[in-house]
Amino acid sequence: MRQLIIASLFTVCVSAPLLAQPVSGSPSIPLTPAAIANGVENRITYEYGIEFVTIGAPGNAPLVTTGRANGRGSVNEEYRIGRFEITTAQWVQFMNAAYGRPSSQAIPHLLPPSGAFWGGQPDPTYTGPGQRWRVTPGQENRPVGNISWRMAAIYCNWLHNNQSTDRSAFLNGAYDVSTFGYVQGSIFTDQPTHNPGARFFIPTWDQWLKAAHYDPNRNGNGQGGWWQQPNASDTTLVYGPPSNPLAQANAAFNQSTTGVNPFSILLGAYPQTQSPWGLLDVAGGTFEWTEEIYSEFGDPLRRFFDGSAWTAPGVIDLVSQMGSDFPSISQGLFGFRIAAAIPSPSGVLMGVVVCGWGLSRRRR
Numbered sequence: 001m002r003q004l005i006i007a008s009l010f011t012v013c014v015s016a017p018l019l020a021q022p023v024s025g026s027p028s029i030p031l032t033p034a035a036i037a038n039g040v041e042n043r044i045t046y047e048y049g050i051e052f053v054t055i056g057a058p059g060n061a062p063l064v065t066t067g068r069a070n071g072r073g074s075v076n077e078e079y080r081i082g083r084f085e086i087t088t089a090q091w092v093q094f095m096n097a098a099y100g101r102p103s104s105q106a107i108p109h110l111l112p113p114s115g116a117f118w119g120g121q122p123d124p125t126y127t128g129p130g131q132r133w134r135v136t137p138g139q140e141n142r143p144v145g146n147i148s149w150r151m152a153a154i155y156c157n158w159l160h161n162n163q164s165t166d167r168s169a170f171l172n173g174a175y176d177v178s179t180f181g182y183v184q185g186s187i188f189t190d191q192p193t194h195n196p197g198a199r200f201f202i203p204t205w206d207q208w209l210k211a212a213h214y215d216p217n218r219n220g221n222g223q224g225g226w227w228q229q230p231n232a233s234d235t236t237l238v239y240g241p242p243s244n245p246l247a248q249a250n251a252a253f254n255q256s257t258t259g260v261n262p263f264s265i266l267l268g269a270y271p272q273t274q275s276p277w278g279l280l281d282v283a284g285g286t287f288e289w290t291e292e293i294y295s296e297f298g299d300p301l302r303r304f305f306d307g308s309a310w311t312a313p314g315v316i317d318l319v320s321q322m323g324s325d326f327p328s329i330s331q332g333l334f335g336f337r338i339a340a341a342i343p344s345p346s347g348v349l350m351g352v353v354v355c356g357w358g359l360s361r362r363r364r
Helices: 002-019 033-037 088-099 149-160 205-213 345-363
Strands: 044-047 050-055 079-082 120-122 133-135 287-296 299-306 323-325
Touching (some): 050 205, 088 120, 088 149, 205 299
Antiparallel strands (some): 050 079, 287 299, 299 323
16 A cells, blocks of 8 residues: 555655646636547646647657748657747746846846736836836736747756746756857858757747648648648638637737727637647747857848737748747747647656655655
């Protein structure tokens, strides 16, 4: 009996970090039949309140199209990616950890969020150093805009370092912030990709494309292929507020034509618009940063983003389209979803050893 009890407790210790339920700010939306057919329901994990889906079909065929996307989208290994863009509740937690400190300990490259592009507000009860925010009631799942590529990278550092409030936890882990800068005015010096061993990171463009458009059963069971739109379809999306029964995404419309403020629409408001892997709001919400670099004459100038955004034209939702901007720019339409590594077997084994040691100590 004692062996059975210990074995059960070992299972809890190992599974808890990945199988915990989502916290407020990570909406739970049922998968579409297409995503279920691709086995996504058995590929969902949660870490730090973020819902991840594991993207399988390693070594998938690349995209055949026109322009820069031709030959892209093949990924040789499994990886995880968020089903949703980063939410207000998640960003408030991060900003409070980053800003709740004296100015002499400020984190470089972080800007205070703009009230127009998220659902947070200053916390008037806070009297400590720095600044703190709180979520406006009902706005936990609102997407966060006005995020630069560098701010997204620092968020990944913080997660990689287990959400520590130590200043060093924001400065390295997934990305070395000391590399962030410019030479000759517009050539950026930021490291091109995330550090080897990073637990959380901004997705590569290939990873983003695959998660948004590739279907392992596109042409029949086990016969993969690519969809033109990020909802397992080749038909152009219908854009409009959720009150429109035909609408599929929050983009390409504004308040003056619909009477609805697109910036107030929460993530998950279009539950039937999902990628073949179950990702929501790939269309609408914010433009999503990737690691891909746009360069001229070999000089890195900008980073790619993909997916349509709030009031922007929806043409970018076509699989062959994308955009780019400087990594320091934090416009209202810019946000992100994060990717994550598959936990290694050695990490799971370590969990067993640590939990087992603790039980042994308590038993004595």
